[in-house]
Amino acid sequence: DAKTTQPPSMDCAEGRAANLPCNHSTISGNEYVYWYRQIHSQGPQYIIHGLKNNETNEMASLIITEDRKSSTLILPHATLRDTAVYYCIVCPVEGAQKLVFGQGTRLTINP
């Protein structure tokens, strides 16, 4: 079972920042936080990952709380193409990863 909790759905206005929360209170020290998204029925797409420091790339920013029990994915200027299901996944550092997908958050960007 997924070890994360996310709201089932969120809405955001186009051009605004979308902030997607995730709780992972049972995360262990050797687990990273990964974010993927799935647009319609396409294959999941990697967004970003982090261990304990905040991370930023060209797609998004990831803010992880100091106790690592929760995180927030930030899409700084959401566009209609960002409408998707967003998955927060915790994954151990070692070995081949087995991504355990939960239900995710269905993010709808409104014009």
Place this chain on the structure above:
Amino acid sequence: EPEVTQTPSHQVTQMGQEVILRCVPISNHLYFYWYRQILGQKVEFLVSFYNNEISEKSEIFDDQFSVERPDGSNFTLKIRSTKLEDSAMYFCASSGWTGLSEQYFGPGTRLTVT
């Protein structure tokens, strides 16, 4: 930009028939995966493959399933005797130098068992 490709995009088969789903992972990747997604449900892990052997498999991946990397480029999933409940979207993924690397997913093969 390199990408994972999958063929066919849609496969229709009759119950009891064998199917082979094909994937071409990103060329310098070392870790390979299959996932499936039944319509309207979660994406589920099936199997991971590294160094020419299975690293981990889920309960779904029973002896009706097998994976193979027959050459340096292809990665296949075989279902020996398909059941109606095997109808799903099957995604192949690959990741790079370490298990820590992000996974890149293909567009999927929609398998319909009739």
